[in-house]
Amino acid sequence: MASKSTSDKYAAVYEAVRQIPKGCVTGYGIIGYMADVNPRVVGYALHSNPDSKLTPCHRVVFKDGKLTPGYVFGGENAQRDRLLDEGVVFDIDGKVSKESFWSPYP
DNA sequence: CCGTTGACCAGGC
DNA sequence: GGCCTGGCCAACG
Numbered sequence: 001m002a003s004k005s006t007s008d009k010y011a012a013v014y015e016a017v018r019q020i021p022k023g024c025v026t027g028y029g030i031i032g033y034m035a036d037v038n039p040r041v042v043g044y045a046l047h048s049n050p051d052s053k054l055t056p057c058h059r060v061v062f063k064d065g066k067l068t069p070g071y072v073f074g075g076e077n078a079q080r081d082r083l084l085d086e087g088v089v090f091d092i093d094g095k096v097s098k099e100s101f102w103s104p105y106p
Numbered sequence: 107c108c109g110t111t112g113a114c115c116a117g118g119c
Numbered sequence: 120g121g122c123c124t125g126g127c128c129a130a131c132g
C-alpha cells in the first residue's frame with residue numbers, strides 16, 4: 001500500500017465519515033477502525049470544524065447512541081434535528097436507536 | 107522539540 | 120448502575 005503522511009490520518013477520518021449511508025449513524029470507534037486510527041484522533045479530526053457539507057459529522061455519535069456534546073453547529077439539538085431529517089430513529093432517552101446504527105463490518 | 111490537550115473506549119469500584 | 124482512572128495516538132502552542 002502506498003505510504004501515507006502523518007496528517008493523512010485526518011483525511012482518512014473524513015473519508016470514513018463520508019462512507020456513512022444516509023439515515024444511519026456510527027460510533028467514533030467505527031470511524032477509527034475504518035481510518036485505522038484511535039477514537040481520540042477521530043474526535044480531534046471532527047472537532048477540527050471540517051466541511052459539514054463533505055463531512056456529515058452529525059452522523060457520528062457515541063457508542064451508547066448519545067449525541068455529541070458541544071456540537072459546533074448549534075448544540076445537540078441541531079444534530080438531532082439533522083439526524084431526524086435524514087430519517088434516523090431516536091430512542092426515548094434522546095439517543096439514537098440501535099437500529100439506526102451502521103457498521104462497515106460484513 | 108516537549109508538553110498539553112482532546113467530539114473516545116474499556117475496565118474497575 | 121453511575122463515576123473514576125488508564126491508555127491509546129496525533130495535532131497544536
